[in-house]
Amino acid sequence: MRVTPQGLYCVPGDFFxxxxxxxxRAxxxxxxxxxxxxxxxxxxxxxxxxxxMQARMGEGRAGRQRQVAVPGEVVRHRDVEIRLVPAGHVLGSCQVVLDWQGSRIVISGDYKRRRDPTCAPFEPVTCDVFVTEATFGLPVFRHPDAAAEVAxxxxxxxxxPDRAHLVGVYALGxxxxxxxxxxxxxxxxxIYLHGALLKLCELYEAFGVKLxxxxxxxxxxxxxxxxxxxGEVVLAPPSAEATAWIRxxxxxxxxxxxxxMRVRQRAKARGVELPLIISDHADWDELLATIDEVQAPEIWVTHGRDDALVHAMALRGLRGRALHLLGRGEEDEDPVPPETAPAETATEQIA
Structure with missing residues (x-):
């Protein structure tokens, strides 16, 4: 694998x-x-x-040619065996397992280890090199039980009961x-939804996820x-809170x-009255547990707090490498429709 301006590139397979x-080829x-x-x-x-991708980008921009890989199926391209394995992040999220000449590298994408009724759970795969995210790669980030947050x-x-409860959430996942x-x-x-959330909820339903x-x-x-x-639950992109729609x-x-929302300053700065610590990423303990499970002697970190995780790997006798890929960790929402979003609307990261 090689790090390029476009991102991670598999040299023998000629794909990113x-x-x-x-x-x-991606x-x-x-x-x-x-x-x-x-x-x-x-x-x-x-x-x-x-x-x-088709729902968010339009039919013509989600790949001129599209190839479906069923999780677990082996696809061979230029002597590289490619296999997708569930990552537990959102619907359809997968790790990429690459086998070539007796060596295996696993690219995790984003992942979580907590149960999620809307997507397949993460499956650890033993490998020689594990490419991991580190969105919450600091010891302070230890996520509580999501059911307790919902309670x-x-x-x-x-x-x-006299107030509408407006919850800022990502449209996808x-x-x-x-x-x-x-x-x-x-x-x-x-449950009431901002218009920007409707399309993807309908897509989840189409894939058999009952909501x-x-x-x-x-x-x-x-x-x-x-x-x-x-007295009702209303879900909306975080950016909607700054628009006239909230009135x-x-x-x-x-x-x-x-x-x-573990970071109180973030909640306070956004005017959040009820912060709910519900994440679709692995926390610090889960990152370390996952690295133990995959048994890789070399760990590459794509984004997040790579410095802390690389240091933790060194203490465990593992080789750690920060990749510094551009654009990672910016899970921006689709823009709020113009009729509900004045010019001053700003989209804030919420993972």
């Missing part, structure tokens, strides 16, 4: 993994914008990831996972009127579901 710009681990870029000539990915949201709904966790916790009422009753946030009867959805809701109690 999650390239940051258009290339002739393997895509998952559909977030910092990994799935448009306009490649040939794209190999899971069926779900290809579906997500806090439900308790707040009980305590403040976080929204659907939070919906599924709410269903498991017994919330069977309609229960959902509806778009209704428009007020009169222009400028508000007071809607008291529709009844005394909105602003929440956010993110691993970054």
């Amino acid at each position: 993994i999650d390239p940051g710009r258009a290339v002739p 393997i895509i681990t998952h559909g977030h914008a910092d990994h799935a870029r448009p306009d490649h000539d040939h794209v190999l990915a899971s069926a779900e990831t290809l579906g997500i 806090r949201l439900l308790e707040s709904l009980r305590l403040f 976080k929204a659907q996972r939070l919906i599924a966790l709410l269903r498991e916790a017994g919330w069977d009422r309609t 229960g009753p959902l509806a778009p946030v209704p428009a007020p009867a009169k222009r400028g009127a508000g007071g809607l959805l008291a 529709r809701l009844a005394e909105p109690l602003v929440c956010a579901a993110s691993g970054w």
Whole structure:
């Protein structure tokens, strides 16, 4: 493997993994914008990831040629054996396992180790080199149980029935996972969605992930009127909080579901009243546990707090290498539709 301006390049196979710009041949681990870029000539990915790319980019930009790889299936290209294995990050997310001349490298993409009812769980694969993310690669990041965080949201709904609970979530992955966790916790009422979340929730449903009753946030009867959805759960991209759209809701109690909510300053700066520490990435302990499981003597870190993780690897007698790939960790949302987003709207990272 070689690090290039486009990203990770497999020399014997002549293809890129999650390239940051258009290339002739790409393997895509998952559909977030910092990994799935448009306009490649040939794209190999899971069926779900290809579906997500088409939904977000349009039919003509999700790869001129698209090849579905079923997880576990071996695809051979120029003597390199390629296999996709579930990564547990979002629907269709996969690790890329490459075997060539007796050596194996595993590129994890983004991954989490917690249970998620909306996607297949992470599967560790032993290898010679493991390429890992490190979004939450500091000892301070130890994620609590997601069900307990959802219980806090439900308790707040009980305590403040006159307020709409607006939860900032990613359109891809976080929204659907939070919906599924709410269903498991017994919330069977309609969950209301910002329009920017509807398309991907419908796509999840099309792939067999049942989310229960959902509806778009209704428009007020009169222009400028508000007071809607008291006591209800409303999901929206984080950027929507800064738009006039929020005025529709009844005394909105602003929440956010993110691993970054462990950092109180982030929550305070965004005006989050109820921070929910729910992450779709591995925390510090899970990063270390995963590295132990894959048994790789060499660890490459693509993004996040690579310095801390590389140092931890050195203490364990492992070779660590920070790759410093450009554009990683910026899981930007699709822009909020113009009619609901004034010019001052800013999209903030929430992982």
